[in-house]
Amino acid sequence: MISISRLLCGTHSPGDSLRYGESSHDSIRVSSASPVVVWNYTSRCNLNCVHCYASANETESQTEMDTASGRTFIGDLADFGVPVILFSGGEPVLRGDLFELSQLAVERGIRVALSSNGTLIEDDVARQLSRVGFAEVGISLDGTETTNDSFRGKRGSFQAALEGIRNCINHGLRVSLRFTITRFNYREVPAIFRLAEEEGINRLCFYHLAYSGRGSRLIKEDINHSQTRQVVDTICEHTMDLYRRGLPKEVLTVANHADGVYLYLKLKEKSPERAHKALELLRRNGGNNSGIRIGAVDYAGNVHPDQFWWHYSLGNALKRKFGDIWADTSEPLMRGLKKRKELLKGRCARCSYLGICNGNLRVRAEAVHGDIWAEDPACYLTDEEIGIR
Numbered sequence: 001m002i003s004i005s006r007l008l009c010g011t012h013s014p015g016d017s018l019r020y021g022e023s024s025h026d027s028i029r030v031s032s033a034s035p036v037v038v039w040n041y042t043s044r045c046n047l048n049c050v051h052c053y054a055s056a057n058e059t060e061s062q063t064e065m066d067t068a069s070g071r072t073f074i075g076d077l078a079d080f081g082v083p084v085i086l087f088s089g090g091e092p093v094l095r096g097d098l099f100e101l102s103q104l105a106v107e108r109g110i111r112v113a114l115s116s117n118g119t120l121i122e123d124d125v126a127r128q129l130s131r132v133g134f135a136e137v138g139i140s141l142d143g144t145e146t147t148n149d150s151f152r153g154k155r156g157s158f159q160a161a162l163e164g165i166r167n168c169i170n171h172g173l174r175v176s177l178r179f180t181i182t183r184f185n186y187r188e189v190p191a192i193f194r195l196a197e198e199e200g201i202n203r204l205c206f207y208h209l210a211y212s213g214r215g216s217r218l219i220k221e222d223i224n225h226s227q228t229r230q231v232v233d234t235i236c237e238h239t240m241d242l243y244r245r246g247l248p249k250e251v252l253t254v255a256n257h258a259d260g261v262y263l264y265l266k267l268k269e270k271s272p273e274r275a276h277k278a279l280e281l282l283r284r285n286g287g288n289n290s291g292i293r294i295g296a297v298d299y300a301g302n303v304h305p306d307q308f309w310w311h312y313s314l315g316n317a318l319k320r321k322f323g324d325i326w327a328d329t330s331e332p333l334m335r336g337l338k339k340r341k342e343l344l345k346g347r348c349a350r351c352s353y354l355g356i357c358n359g360n361l362r363v364r365a366e367a368v369h370g371d372i373w374a375e376d377p378a379c380y381l382t383d384e385e386i387g388i389r
Contacts, residue, residue, distance in 0.1 A: 007264075035082065036086065037294075040054055041092060043057070050151055052215065053213040065300065073297070077110065119161050150184075181207065283356055286356070287358030289358070303322060309363055351388070
């Protein structure tokens with residue numbers, strides 16, 4: 001994640017301790033060995049989103065981890081020092097044990113967050129999420145009403161999600177609006193900022209498209225490099241506008257660490273002092289952290305380097321403790337991801353900013369080039385910008 005608001009405006013947010021290893025008012029414990037875990041703990045979903053990395057649908061998997069196994073799994077994560085569990089899916093609200101398992105995680109000292117389509121978060125659900133102490137509720141909207149409903153495969157999903165957002169805010173929950181960028185919706189970024197301002201949404205996350213799950217069918221629907229620059233510029237302009245008007249919000253981009261380099265280069269021209277601070281933060285963040293500071297576990301207990309690697313399992317947390325799997329560098333992909341700088345090829349290997357990007361999204365390189373260590377095709381920086389002559 002690239003914190004646009006932190007780099008441009010100097011604003012602080014609850015996740016800074018995880019991103020930059022600095023002290024934070026929310027006291028999230030940080031361990032260099034223990035990642036944030038995205039737990040896609042159900043494959044079932046009431047929607048059918050065209051870009052779903054998990055390929056979720058209405059069918060409940062027979063291999064889904066049951067409640068008892070979930071309790072054991074959470075205990076293992078706590079013992080390993082995992083700081084955050086992001087309950088995701090599918091649609092996690094569909095599982096009846098969401099509140100029981102999230103409450104257990106909180107009791108074991110783990111911060112909990114939710115990733116949802118928002119359509120099922122009725123008032124009572126929001127009240128229970130607040131009671132448990134969810135630090136954040138991420139709700140996906142991929143444009144204005146017509147665009148979003150087309151993405152979701154269901155008419156009325158925009159209005160239902162908006163109602164879910166309002167219910168969460170009414171119960172004091174911090175809402176993170178999530179938007180995946182494609183050529184179908186990239187011009188709607190300003191409308192999303194307006195919506196966030198009107199509804200009092202605290203946080204906006206703009207995801208670059210990951211070529212995973214059903215999202216792998218959309219490679220040709222991704223925006224080009226020129227359009228990516230345009231989108232990032234738009235996000236920056238609106239972030240600064242809110243800040244100048246005394247309405248600062250946390251704004252992040254996700255799944256393309258070239259954004260950090262791009263912002264640094266822009267700041268270097270206009271504000272050298274701010275650029276120096278931004279560069280230091282980006283270095284501390286370290287770039288893409290798949291297999292390092294973020295990992296994922298699917299509904300069946302399979303461990304993945306991040307939530308986009310569903311086609312590659314590092315082991316199963318029902319058969320072997322998560323911490324043992326995560327620390328095992330005899331596994332080829334895990335060993336490679338932790339020391340990827342030695343393996344990267346093409347422009348990534350020669351980039352002057354490899355230390356603050358770390359090779360970007362490897363799963364995207366594999367999807368396009370058939371090679372995990374090839375250059376990321378979504379890097380929109382020129383050879384001159386990254387120091388290649």
